Amino acid sequence: MTVVSDTEPGGAAPVLEKKRKNPGLGLARYLVIRFLLIIPTIFILISMVFFLMRITGDPISAALGGRLPPEQLAERIHAAGYDRPVILQYFDYLGNILHGDFGTTLSDNRPVTEILAQYGTSTLELVIYALIVAFAVGVPFGMIAAYKRDRLPDAFMRFFAILCYATPVFFAGLLLKLIFSVWLGWLPVAGRTSYLPELSNLRAPSGIYLLDALRAGNLTIALDVLEHAVLPAIALGLLIGGVFLRLVRTNLIGTLGSDFVEAGRSRGVSEYRLVTKHAYKPALIPIVTVMGLQIAMTLGGAILTETTFGWKGLGFMLAEYLTARDFVAVQGIVMLMAVIVAVTNFLVDVIAALIDPRVRY
Numbered sequence: 284m285t286v287v288s289d290t291e292p293g294g295a296a297p298v299l300e301k302k303r304k305n306p307g308l309g310l311a312r313y314l315v316i317r318f319l320l321i322i323p324t325i326f327i328l329i330s331m332v333f334f335l336m337r338i339t340g341d342p343i344s345a346a347l348g349g350r351l352p353p354e355q356l357a358e359r360i361h362a363a364g365y366d367r368p369v370i371l372q373y374f375d376y377l378g379n380i381l382h383g384d385f386g387t388t389l390s391d392n393r394p395v396t397e398i399l400a401q402y403g404t405s406t407l408e409l410v411i412y413a414l415i416v417a418f419a420v421g422v423p424f425g426m427i428a429a430y431k432r433d434r435l436p437d438a439f440m441r442f443f444a445i446l447c448y449a450t451p452v453f454f455a456g457l458l459l460k461l462i463f464s465v466w467l468g469w470l471p472v473a474g475r476t477s478y479l480p481e482l483s484n485l486r487a488p489s490g491i492y493l494l495d496a497l498r499a500g501n502l503t504i505a506l507d508v509l510e511h512a513v514l515p516a517i518a519l520g521l522l523i524g525g526v527f528l529r530l531v532r533t534n535l536i537g538t539l540g541s542d543f544v545e546a547g548r549s550r551g552v553s554e555y556r557l558v559t560k561h562a563y564k565p566a567l568i569p570i571v572t573v574m575g576l577q578i579a580m581t582l583g584g585a586i587l588t589e590t591t592f593g594w595k596g597l598g599f600m601l602a603e604y605l606t607a608r609d610f611v612a613v614q615g616i617v618m619l620m621a622v623i624v625a626v627t628n629f630l631v632d633v634i635a636a637l638i639d640p641r642v643r644y
Contacts, residue, residue, distance in 0.1 A: 314636065321625045328618070386615065404491050405491075406598060420520065424440050425528040425535065429558065445525065447525025485499055531567070
């Protein structure tokens with residue numbers, strides 16, 4: 284009888300072992316490639332913002348034109364270097380960014396980095412609240428819709444999801460304010476807190492008011508911060524929650540038809556237990572993969588949400604600087620948002636690769 288060996292002549296390692304890929308190297312290569320893609324992404328976004336802002340002319344003429352005599356306007360344009368060729372301004376702008384200098388606002392003469400640091404934490408706090416609402420709405424309602432597939436609860440949940448992400452966030456905000464602030468008087472109309480002086484006097488405030496209130500041990504201020512955050516968080520969170528609901532429903536229905544779920548049914552496992560204990564975890568993987576896109580949607584929605592509720596964050600300030608035609612500030616804020624979206628997408632790719640090995644190859 285002939286014995287077939289899977290080893291090479293000379294006692295070499297098995298051929299199958301040589302051909303087998305190292306999973307760790309595959310993951311590392313995937314993450315390095317995804318990380319390196321951040322650089323051209325940010326570069327392209329910065330370039331697009333710069334040249335789009337220059338289409339309307341130099342920033343000083345856009346912001347101060349008509350409010351200064353022509354001689355003073357020309358003097359300020361020359362002092363800022365905006366009378367030079369656009370390509371030279373572009374390279375100077377890139378060099379300043381590499382040194383951490385994003386310029387100075389034209390309307391209030393403040394460093395753009397100071398604007399980003401002061402109002403960025405406010406937007407971060409709102410986004411966190413909105414994501415909590417989105418998950419609290421999207422995941423359980425999506426599970427109910429999948430469990431009651433093609434029945435009345437499923438139809439209601441699908442209609443609710445369409446209503447959530449099809450309703451303009453500013454309209455939802457105005458409607459919530461009208462009902463809960465004006466008619467019922469339960470919640471504040473606008474702002475972030477009624478205790479701004481107390482929070483401003485704290486040592487080394489973080490800018491996240493709830494965290495600062497808890498650090499100070501003042502539950503009254505913490506509750507006031509949460510009351511102000513309820514309506515903006517719901518208005519923005521429902522926008523993303525509708526997307527999550529549809530994703531969870533679709534993927535949970537697909538998972539419920541998989542082999543391991545059918546095996547559970549054959550062993551007598553109840554449908555409720557299959558949905559809540561076994562099928563929902565694989566169905567959550569697509570939510571992680573699209574979360575980067577939802578962060579971009581959240582930041583876009585934050586502009587309208589902050590403007591509607593007077594929530595002074597980056598979105599609110601972006602609207603203010605656009606009104607003032609302060610394109611230096613607009614460039615800085617838009618660039619920061621682009622960096623946040625790019626980095627968030629990278630982190631989402633990392634999480635997705637750790638959860639689902641199939642995306643690594």
